[in-house]
Amino acid sequence: MQWETVVGLEVHVQLSTRSKIFSGASTAFGAEPNTQACEIDVALPGVLPVLNAAAVEKAVRFGLAVGATIERRSVFARKNYFYPDLPKGYQISQYELPIVQGGSVEILLADGVKSIRLTRAHLEEDAGKSLHEDFHGMSGIDLNRAGTPLLEVVSEPEMRGSAEAVVYAKTLHALVRWLGICDGNMQEGSFRMDANVSVRPVGEKPLGTRCEIKNLNSFRFLERAIEFEVARQIGVLQDGGRIRQETRLYDPDRDETRPMRSKEDAHDYRYFPDPDLLPLELAEDFLATIAAQMPELPVAKRERFVNQCALSVYDANLLTASRELADYFEQAAAGASGQLPKLIANWVTGALSARLNDEGIAIERARVSPQQLRGLVERIVDGAISGKTAREVFDAMWAGEGDADSIIERRGLRQISDAGALERIATEVIAANPQQAADYRAGKTKAFNSLVGQVMKATRGQANPQQAADVLRKQLAP
Amino acid sequence: MLESSLVELSAQLAARQCSSVELTQYFLDRIDALNPRLNAVITLDAERSLAGARQADARIAAGQAQPLTGIPLLHKDIFCAQGWRTTCASRMLANFVSPYDAHVIAQFDAAGTVNLGKTNMDEFAMGSSNETSWFGPVRNPWNADFVPGGSSGGSAAAVAARLVPAATGTDTGGSIRQPAAMCGVSGLKPTYGMVSRYGMIAFASSLDQAGPLAKSAHDLALMLNVMTGFDPRDSTSLERPSEDYTRELERPLTGLRIGLPKEFFADGVQADVARAIDAAIAEYRRLGAQTLEVSLPNMALSIPVYYVLAPAEASSNLARYDGVRYGYRAAEFSDLGAMYERTRAEGFGAEVRRRIMIGTYVLSHGYYDAYYIKAQKIRRLIAADFARAFSQCDVILGPTSPTTAFALGSRTADPIEMYLCDIYTIAVNLAGLPGVSIPAGFDAARLPVGLQLIGDYFSEARLLNVAHQYQRVTDWHRCSPPMSQD
Numbered sequence: 001m002q003w004e005t006v007v008g009l010e011v012h013v014q015l016s017t018r019s020k021i022f023s024g025a026s027t028a029f030g031a032e033p034n035t036q037a038c039e040i041d042v043a044l045p046g047v048l049p050v051l052n053a054a055a056v057e058k059a060v061r062f063g064l065a066v067g068a069t070i071e072r073r074s075v076f077a078r079k080n081y082f083y084p085d086l087p088k089g090y091q092i093s094q095y096e097l098p099i100v101q102g103g104s105v106e107i108l109l110a111d112g113v114k115s116i117r118l119t120r121a122h123l124e125e126d127a128g129k130s131l132h133e134d135f136h137g138m139s140g141i142d143l144n145r146a147g148t149p150l151l152e153v154v155s156e157p158e159m160r161g162s163a164e165a166v167v168y169a170k171t172l173h174a175l176v177r178w179l180g181i182c183d184g185n186m187q188e189g190s191f192r193m194d195a196n197v198s199v200r201p202v203g204e205k206p207l208g209t210r211c212e213i214k215n216l217n218s219f220r221f222l223e224r225a226i227e228f229e230v231a232r233q234i235g236v237l238q239d240g241g242r243i244r245q246e247t248r249l250y251d252p253d254r255d256e257t258r259p260m261r262s263k264e265d266a267h268d269y270r271y272f273p274d275p276d277l278l279p280l281e282l283a284e285d286f287l288a289t290i291a292a293q294m295p296e297l298p299v300a301k302r303e304r305f306v307n308q309c310a311l312s313v314y315d316a317n318l319l320t321a322s323r324e325l326a327d328y329f330e331q332a333a334a335g336a337s338g339q340l341p342k343l344i345a346n347w348v349t350g351a352l353s354a355r356l357n358d359e360g361i362a363i364e365r366a367r368v369s370p371q372q373l374r375g376l377v378e379r380i381v382d383g384a385i386s387g388k389t390a391r392e393v394f395d396a397m398w399a400g401e402g403d404a405d406s407i408i409e410r411r412g413l414r415q416i417s418d419a420g421a422l423e424r425i426a427t428e429v430i431a432a433n434p435q436q437a438a439d440y441r442a443g444k445t446k447a448f449n450s451l452v453g454q455v456m457k458a459t460r461g462q463a464n465p466q467q468a469a470d471v472l473r474k475q476l477a478p
Numbered sequence: 479m480l481e482s483s484l485v486e487l488s489a490q491l492a493a494r495q496c497s498s499v500e501l502t503q504y505f506l507d508r509i510d511a512l513n514p515r516l517n518a519v520i521t522l523d524a525e526r527s528l529a530g531a532r533q534a535d536a537r538i539a540a541g542q543a544q545p546l547t548g549i550p551l552l553h554k555d556i557f558c559a560q561g562w563r564t565t566c567a568s569r570m571l572a573n574f575v576s577p578y579d580a581h582v583i584a585q586f587d588a589a590g591t592v593n594l595g596k597t598n599m600d601e602f603a604m605g606s607s608n609e610t611s612w613f614g615p616v617r618n619p620w621n622a623d624f625v626p627g628g629s630s631g632g633s634a635a636a637v638a639a640r641l642v643p644a645a646t647g648t649d650t651g652g653s654i655r656q657p658a659a660m661c662g663v664s665g666l667k668p669t670y671g672m673v674s675r676y677g678m679i680a681f682a683s684s685l686d687q688a689g690p691l692a693k694s695a696h697d698l699a700l701m702l703n704v705m706t707g708f709d710p711r712d713s714t715s716l717e718r719p720s721e722d723y724t725r726e727l728e729r730p731l732t733g734l735r736i737g738l739p740k741e742f743f744a745d746g747v748q749a750d751v752a753r754a755i756d757a758a759i760a761e762y763r764r765l766g767a768q769t770l771e772v773s774l775p776n777m778a779l780s781i782p783v784y785y786v787l788a789p790a791e792a793s794s795n796l797a798r799y800d801g802v803r804y805g806y807r808a809a810e811f812s813d814l815g816a817m818y819e820r821t822r823a824e825g826f827g828a829e830v831r832r833r834i835m836i837g838t839y840v841l842s843h844g845y846y847d848a849y850y851i852k853a854q855k856i857r858r859l860i861a862a863d864f865a866r867a868f869s870q871c872d873v874i875l876g877p878t879s880p881t882t883a884f885a886l887g888s889r890t891a892d893p894i895e896m897y898l899c900d901i902y903t904i905a906v907n908l909a910g911l912p913g914v915s916i917p918a919g920f921d922a923a924r925l926p927v928g929l930q931l932i933g934d935y936f937s938e939a940r941l942l943n944v945a946h947q948y949q950r951v952t953d954w955h956r957c958s959p960p961m962s963q964d
Contacts, residue, residue, distance in 0.1 A: 039578055043798040044678040045571065046558045046580060048712050078794050080841075082818055089797020130762055141802065270841035272850060275683035277713050 001120050001238070002202040005230050006210075007165045007195055008157035010433075011172060012150045013182045014126065014190040015058045021125050021149035021352025022049035022092060026477050029188045037143035039129070043087035045290065048276050051076075055149035055278065058181035059099050060290050062151060065179055065297055066118060070287060076277045079269045084141050085128035093152075095271040098122030105155075105175065106299055107167045108317060116168050119154040126150050145189070157196060157207065162226035166219050169193055178298055178323045185218050193222055197229045199237065208233070209243040213250055213257050225250035301326055309333060309341035318349045324363045328352075331370035332377075343377050351394055365400045376404040383464055389477050398435070415464040422455075422463060426471045429454045440476055448472070479504055479642050481958070484549060484697040487643060491538055491548045498538070498548030502531040502592050505550050509595070509641050515622060518635040520555055520613045521563050530592040537590050537949075544698055552645040554633050555596035556603055557688070558677040559583045562593070566679045566954035567611035568601045570799045570806045570825035580677020581709045582646060582688050589704045594642055597632030601827045602796065603650055603681040605629050606899040607889065608657070610829045615886055618661060619959040620925055624883040627657030627899075633691050634661040640962045642923040644692035644701055648678060650685045651784050652878075652903025655915035657927020658691055659878035664919045664945065664955060665691040666698045669935050670910035671716035674709030680795040682788035683714075685907045694955050695916060695945035699723035702938060718936070726943040734768035734944065737871030741777040742902055747773030748881040754919030754927040755877050758948065762875070765947055772867040772874065773928065776859045780905040781897055783860065786840050786853035786907075793837025799825060832893065861909040868934045873944050876902055878915040902930060912938050916945045917954035 020027055023040035039096045040047045063070045077095035100121035107114050130139045130277075153172065159165045173191055176182035183190050198210035213229060214223045228250070233243050248257040273279075296304075298320045305316040319329045329348050349477040352373065356363055368376075376393055379385050385393060385408060394408045405422035408414055416422060429451055430437050436454075439447035479501065482490065490496050506524050527550065532810040535546035558564045558576035560583075565571045565964040579587065587592070601610045608631025610614040616631040619639040626635040630647030634657035637645050644961050649667035658665025666689045673688045680686060692699030703724070708717040738759070743752070759769060801807035801821035808820035826834070840849035851943040867874060879899055889896045906913040911932055918929035929948075949955050 007522050024900075042803055044558075044576070044578070044804065045566065045574065045679040045798075046675075048676050048680075050711060080794055080797060082797065082800060084800075084802050084814070087798060087803060089800060090794055240687075268843045270794075270838065270843070270846070272790065272794070272841055272846070275714075387791070 003199045003230075003234050004196045004202045005161045005226070006157050006200065006207055007159040007161070007226060008210075009159070009165060009169060010194040010196070011153045011154045011169070012192045012194075013062075013153060013176050015055050015149040015151055015181055016183050016190075017054040017058065017149055019052060019054050019056045020147035021123065023147050025147065027148050029185075031144055033140070033142035035144065037107055037146055041087065041143055041147040043089075049092060049274075049279060051280065052149065055123060056099070056282070057290055058149075058179075059121065059151050060282070060287060061179050061181055061294065062121060062153070062176065063100035063103060064291055064294055065175060066103030066105055066121075067099045068118065068121065070282065071097060071099055071101060072282050073097065074099040074280045076123075076274045076280070077142055077271045078274050079124075079271055081267055081269060083127070084139065085130045085143070085146070087128065087143060087146055091125060091127065092274055092277070093124035094122035095443070096277075105168060105171055107116055107164065107171045109164065109167060109254070114164070115151055115158040116158050118154055121151050121153045124150050124152055157198070157210075162223045162230070165195065165226055167221050169219055169222055174298065174321060175259075179295070180323075189217060191218050195222060195226055195229075197226055197233070198243070199230055199233045208237075209245050211243065211245065211257075212247045214260070216250055221250055221252055224252070224255055225257055228255060232257065262435060295323065298326075305329075311342060311347070315342075315345050315349065319345060322363075328363050328366070328370050332374045334374075338381075340377060340381060343381065344374065347373055347377060347394075351391070355398060367400065368394065372397050379404050379408065383415060384408060385413055386465060387463070411470045412462070414462060416459050416462050422468060422471045423475070425455055425458050425463070426468070426475050429458060430472070430475055437476060441478065448476075452478075480749055480962070481693075481739055481956070482643065483694055484495070484546060484643055484692065484700045485565045486660060487549055487797070488543075488545055488547075492543060497551075498531040498534040499528060500590060500595065501548065502527050502550045505594060505642050509636075512639055512641060512961065512964065516617050516619060516635050516639055516641075517614050518598055518616050518632040518639065518641065519552060519595050520565065520567065520598045520611075520632065520676070523562065523595065527562075527592055527594050534590045534592055540737050541951060544589050546586075546704060548592065549644070550592040550642060552593040552594050552633060552636050552642045553583065553586075553599045553664075554599050554630050554645070554647045556599060556648050557583050557646060558679065559593060559596070562596065564596065565612070565836055566602050567599045567613055568826065568830070569612045572612060572806065574805050576677075578677065581674035581711065583677065584822050585704050585707065587645075590702075597630070597636055597645060599632055600629035600653075600829070602679070602830050603629040603648055603686070604792070604829050604833055606652070606656060606896055607884070607886075608632065609890060611884065612827060617886070617926070619961055620662065620881045620883070621923070622961075623885055624925065625660065625886055627660035627883065629653040629657075630665070630691065630834065631657045634658050634663055634665065637661070637663045637691050637693065638959055638962070640958055644690060644697055644823050646688060646701075646705070647691050648681075648688050649903075649907065650682050650687075650788060651907050652900040654691060655878050655903050655913055655928070655930060656899060658915040659917075659930070660883040660926060662920075662926030662928075662954070662957060662959070663691055663693060663694055664698055664913040664914065664916045666702065666938070666942070667912060667914045668702065668706065668938055669904065670907075671714055672706045672717045672718075672912075672936075672938070674707070674712040676709055676711040676715075680791075682791040684791060685784075685788055687907070695914070695942045695949055696724065696727060698914065698945075699727065699939075699942045702942075708848060712725060721939060723939050723942055726939040727946045729940075729943045730766060731762065731944065731947050734767040734873070735871040736762055736767050736769045737772035737867050737874045738769055739772050739774045739777065739867065739874060739876060741774050742876030746901075747877055748921065750919075750921035751877050751880065751927050754921075755875075755929060758929050758961075759875065759920045761948060761951060765951065766933075770871060772870055774860070774863040774867060774905065776856060776863050777905055779856050780860055780908055781901060783853045783856045783908060784900070784904045785836065785897060786849050787857065789833040789837030790841050790850055791837070793834045793841065796826075796830070796834055801825070816836045829893070857908050860905050864905070864909045864932075864934075872933075873937075873941060874932040876903060876930055878930040882921045882923070882925035882927055906932055911935060912941055914945050916949065917957065918952075919954055920957075926957075
């Protein structure tokens with residue numbers, strides 16, 4: 001029996017607004033517990049929610065980026081349940097009428113592009129945190145996170161396996177960072193994934209019973225959890241059993257999924273429209289302003305890099321991993337043509353990225369500016385310096401010694417391409433090494449390399465090696 | 479000072495005939511003397527009140543007084559006041575000291591009034607007789623064996639007994655108007671959205687509205703001037719140009735069209751009540767108004783609709799009272815679930831628990847459409863009935879309550895019997911319209927009868943005008959219970 005895996009993802013994206021979705025308290029991560037929870041977040045008697053327009057704006061930006069329908073009228077609903085990290089005893093969310101409907105995300109797989117459709121995306125507030133260690137049989141409740149805006153992005157069950165699910169998750173992650181609506185910091189809980197997993201025999205149309213694996217906060221865990229769950233479900237079905245629809249948690253220490261306590265499954269959330277909030281009505285000019293300010297999206301930028309800069313799809317993909325990286329490249333390659341963009345791309349994805357990685361800094365803090373990098377690559381292309389020397393110049397620029405031209409000048413790194421000088425030196429080297437010259441004329445190519453080496457030595461490495469070779473060859477010709 | 483209106487007190491203060499401190503002390507002494515019989519006031523802080531009075535006197539001396547500066551007021555214990563115990567008359571909040579001020583409280587502060595204390599009420603505003611309070615029932619000043627009405631029973635009784643010149647209340651299904659009627663004072667519920675609900679402990683969010691209780695329509699207008707105004711912290715607060723609600727008080731009533739809904743004058747009205755209302759109608763005709771019959775055909779459904787929607791919203795609004803962050807927490811429990819169950823079973827009274835159960839039920843899967851959605855649809859029909867009526871008349875008139883006050887304990891056995899008290903007031907909240915109750919006479923047992931006037935949206939100034947003109951030619955609103963003269 002061949003089995004097909006079916007996965008849909010629900011991702012909770014924390015929107016990077018300064019204050020919470022329904023109160024003015026700060027959303028900054030890492031504060032002392034319960035220092036960023038105002039009376040509204042603590043759900044004192046008598047408080048009321050007021051919608052943060054910035055959260056709406058970010059949700060709309062997402063909807064436009066995925067080609068979704070932006071609902072001109074959406075409604076906030078109360079999702080009622082009791083838990084200590086949910087101060088009001090209900091979560092303000094959206095139920096029947098979410099702000100974003102439909103849309104799709106393109107993912108790049110080994111065998112081509114696949115479009116994953118979205119069901120919807122809606123706004124809601126985050127709950128606080130329950131901390132179980134350090135409290136000896138009790139739980140500590142930190143409400144700093146309560147009220148942080150979330151955009152819950154729900155995909156259709158169109159991923160066929162853990163690999164596709166991971167690519168989708170990474171693409172979505174890159175997109176929300178690209179749009180500037182989420183910082184994507186998964187350790188801080190800015191991007192949390194729930195995976196709905198089911199299996200069915202290949203060729204069958206109806207979906208199998210699914211289980212939901214909640215709260216996965218790394219791509220690695222996402223992959224492992226789906227793999228385990230798929231194996232578990234296949235095992236059950238092959239033994240003649242049936243899958244019980246339930247919510248499960250992934251335990252990374254034991255690399256397995258386990259059911260959550262069954263109480264959580266039996267929830268009737270008694271959704272009803274929140275009477276404290278008016279229906280959200282979006283004016284056309286509000287939407288038009290956001291649309292006008294949308295950045296060029298990764299897919300479009302990739303295509304442009306391939307078409308206009310003659311980059312490979314692979315390179316274009318690397319450069320559009322983040323908006324900051326793409327911006328850097330674009331600034332460095334502005335107005336460049338010919339082989340320049342490709343070379344610049346190599347330097348960005350190569351030496352520059354290596355340096356950033358080594359020092360653990362983001363590209364915004366790179367110590368070589370796009371303009372400086374451009375200057376360096378131009379000197380390589382016009383032959384002023386060799387590739388090897390360029391490395392030295394790059395390091396010097398990184399160390400703050402100025403830009404390429406001044407470093408080349410100051411350190412005397414200019415390649416000698418002056419034909420006359422090279423001719424003279426070649427003549428001298430040939431005269432000083434008559435044995436190698438004779439060996440070369442006799443057909444021993446190794447001797448030639450040695451002569452080139454001598455020319456390089458005589459010019460302290462500053463001869464253009466290609467030119468030096470050409471000049472020698474000419475002079476040695478019978 | 480006992481019978482002085484807000485206007486008179488304001489003039490006395492301005493003329494230095496008395497000080498805010500004297501006034502405040504005077505009413506504190508009255509509360510001291512009379513409250514034990516009424517149980518209308520549940521929290522006092524004399525030191526704090528007098529400090530506020532001193533500040534008010536300074537403002538008056540500096541020529542910076544506003545119309546109500548220096549006047550002591552009582553506030554229904556549903557309004558959060560910073561540093562004051564705010565209980566909502568529930569064990570659940572018996573020791574809750576609010577860290578912030580409700581918008582209404584802040585507005586009265588800015589106007590320079592003195593916070594004299596917090597009044598008793600039905601627990602979480604759920605009740606029509608002020609018998610569900612954790613702090614014991616309030617007694618009607620006209621007869622201590624009778625209820626004052628609810629849920630703002632404490633505020634109504636306090637004004638009636640002249641413990642304070644005016645007070646605040648809230649009205650979700652009649653909770654300002656009905657106790658005003660039963661205690662022989664004036665009380666107004668404004669158009670929904672005119673007064674901020676921020677800091678007003680929520681019962682039913684789409685129905686709750688704060689309003690004033692006082693001895694006259696003119697005084698209500700002065701209170702309303704302070705209470706209304708846009709508050710960005712309440713998303714249901716309306717932004718409208720500010721109004722002076724006294725501006726139309728003196729407008730003559732010639733040509734006024736008063737609609738008399740036939741549903742308000744059917745069976746079930748106590749004979750004395752009907753007589754008093756008929757007399758009032760005659761009075762209005764003498765003042766130049768015309769009357770005509772109108773109909774509100776879906777009126778009878780207002781009680782079932784209300785008792786689906788209000789408990790539904792309440793069941794959600796009261797979920798935060800769980801013993802985790804503040805308020806009552808059960809002393810003994812074995813785990814989280816038990817903590818929730820015991821805290822809420824012990825912290826809430828029977829009527830509150832009943833309404834939470836009803837509300838949870840009508841929102842639950844399988845019943846939501848049949849109950850909650852159906853009730854919302856009928857609510858639209860009820861609002862449409864009023865709209866149609868207001869195309870034919872300017873104000874609607876009828877009894878506030880089918881009966882005068884009833885004996886304590888006489889309706890507590892059957893909740894439905896209690897719910898029927900609100901038959902004439904509830905529809906007004908469902909439609910979000912403004913309504914006022916003013917005294918219109920007494921029954922044979924010398925218990926007050928209340929007359930209700932209902933206006934179209936934002937017609938408070940006109941409504942108060944119609945009430946005020948009646949009070950110019952009658953004396954009912956000047957009557958005070960015998961015990962207030964003690």
